[in-house]
């Protein structure tokens with residue numbers, strides 16, 4: 001997995017609340033098990049009309065936001081499916097960080113597994129960053145995972161919380177399975193004990 | 202020992218390793234795979250087939266690469282829907298990396314009124330808490346109205362814990378649970394059954410255990426409900442009217458306006474005036490035998506007024522049982538299509554799709570934009586409410602037909 005430390009980039013504003021995984025990547029694209037290539041269909045139904053032409057006023061179709069690396073989104077981003085196509089599509093498009101007041105649990109976890117950083121901030125902070133994002137390509141927002149801060153283009157900084165283990169993995173590009181394997185002894189011991197105590201399971 | 206919640210007990214019994222920061226490796230007893238082969242009579246939706254086959258047992262940890270895995274919590278098993286990377290992690294290590302969630306208690310007190318079902322409970326809870334209300338929590342549903350539900354009803358309630366944002370839903374196992382599990386193909390037998398049973402009987406929340414959040418709803422206050430918008434939290438009693446976007450706060454104003462435009466509704470319109478084109482009965486929320494019975498009860502001897510209506514049993518066994526009980530004939534006589542088991546119109550991956558603007562009363566769990574077909578409009582309801590709408594051609598208070 002790629003390491004994540006600091007990015008500075010254009011942020012696209014998506015103020016809608018409850019953006020669900022079907023909106024992020026409609027289900028007709030869920031058949032693939034490849035992690036790459038889904039970026040063109042990100043937000044498909046909002047981004048293209050039925051003939052496949054771009055809808056000009058959708059944010060990611062605007063020239064300023066075509067290279068956006070950050071999304072600033074409304075509350076409860078990513079509710080819906082547990083399949084990882086939504087984070088895959090976002091990552092494939094080039095999104096590295098998503099800022100919102102809250103995320104759906106499964107989606108939140110899935111972001112980290114795909115090298116993306118979901119950032120939870122209070123409403124007031126998200127409002128400031130949303131306004132900042134609306135300024136277009138001149139406004140670059142900075143996300144620094146090491147110091148756990150997001151900084152708006154005019155220098156306002158907001159501190160965010162992130163789980164220490166998840167931060168460690170993302171900073172170092174570590175893969176979960178490898179890390180868990182180091183604890184194989186504990187798992188084996190647990191398994192043996194459980195087989196005695198709950199043989200029916 | 203300090204009192205524990207049901208979640209605490211299952212969690213503690215499965216921690217294989219705990220790091221200093223509280224990150225745990227949670228041992229996984231069962232990894233369910235999504236679909237059975239189509240040729241098998243046991244074929245169907247994993248969240249219906251798993252319990253039928255006795256794969257799901259109280260006190261277990263269960264994972265599956267599908268968000269509605271929460272369903273299995275109805276047995277008092279800790280069931281998580283996981284993504285592809287986590288599936289790979291479970292396959293490689295038999296564990297899941299997890300931090301303990303917070304505990305939420307959702308208590309439904311007293312009795313339900315006639316015409317009110319498990320689906321109305323679970324939708325009403327989401328209506329009360331919002332789709333993000335459960336974020337970071339595992340919910341335990343309890344109270345008299347939950348105890349009174351059948352296992353099928355409890356599965357319906359837990360199924361939609363995920364729409365309420367929760368990591369999992371749980372209901373403490375009781376005699377009904379044990380009765381349901383006993384004799385299933387993969388349930389323990391003989392001495393193993395006795396040992397399992399005495400363990401399962403310890404799986405309840407101790408008196409005085411701590412919950413981080415408590416929600417109490419009176420069973421008598423729950424009415425048959427429908428969704429009017431494109432989020433499962435957009436829930437109202439059938440007797441209500443379409444809300445005005447301005448009546449909401451913050452980002453929800455814009456979302457509500459967008460929902461109304463998408464759904465083709467106007468504020469102030471009576472919900473019972475909304476005309477329905479299509480009715481879908483099925484899905485992992487409401488594709489069980491009891492759901493089909495409830496719908497057939499309303500449909501008996503009647504004809505549908507909607508353009509099309511279909512019943513898709515959740516498994517081959519449900520389908521066979523419904524045929525045996527004569528329910529299939531009631532549906533067919535009423536004008537319903539009687540389908541093979543599966544997910545079907547719940548997610549429109551196959552030709553069972555709504556066309557643009559087509560309006561559906563559906564017993565599934567998601568009313569997201571495009572969920573049942575591009576620009577299709579979904580109203581989530583209980584099976585009985587779906588049947589009522591099929592007969593009248595518009596959203597209808599099922600209590601008037603009982």
Ligand code: SF4
Nearest residue numbers: 269484485544547548
């Ligand atoms: S019925 Fe619907 S929600 Fe349930 S598993 Fe199938 S597609 Fe998913």
